[in-house]
Amino acid sequence: MNYAKIYLIVFGLLTIAGGVMGYLNKGSMPSLIAGGIAGVLLVVSALLIPVQAKVGLILGLVLSLALLGQFGPKLLKGAAFMPAGLMTLLSIPAIVLTLLALFRK
Secondary structure (H helix, E strand, O other): OHHHHHHHHHHHHHHHHHHHHHHHHHOOHHHHHHHHHHHHHHHHHHHHOOOOHHHHHHHHHHHHHHHHHHHHHHHHOOOOHHHHHHHHHHHHHHHHHHHHHHHHO
16 A cells, blocks of 8 residues: 555656646646646545545545546547656556555455
8 A cells, every 4th residue: 555655646746747847838727727636636645545545545546547538548649748648657557556455455
């Protein structure tokens, strides 16, 4: 479970950073808002794991699936690696780690 917690924190921080980069590079307010909300929720999910493991892991799993669902199809349609490819690649380990932690619980 510690691996899932650490990964979700890193994933959350990178998601926040990606939203900020999208805003700074393209002036995209939706990137800033979506990246900020998703990133904060990923960090919250990680922080919930020690006290409410199932809730934290499920929240992290749902967010990771949502991000994969958002960015995976864009990547498959030929979108640029940033942000679609990076978010897709970051989502997959999060899904695997949260599922493994849930089934070990």
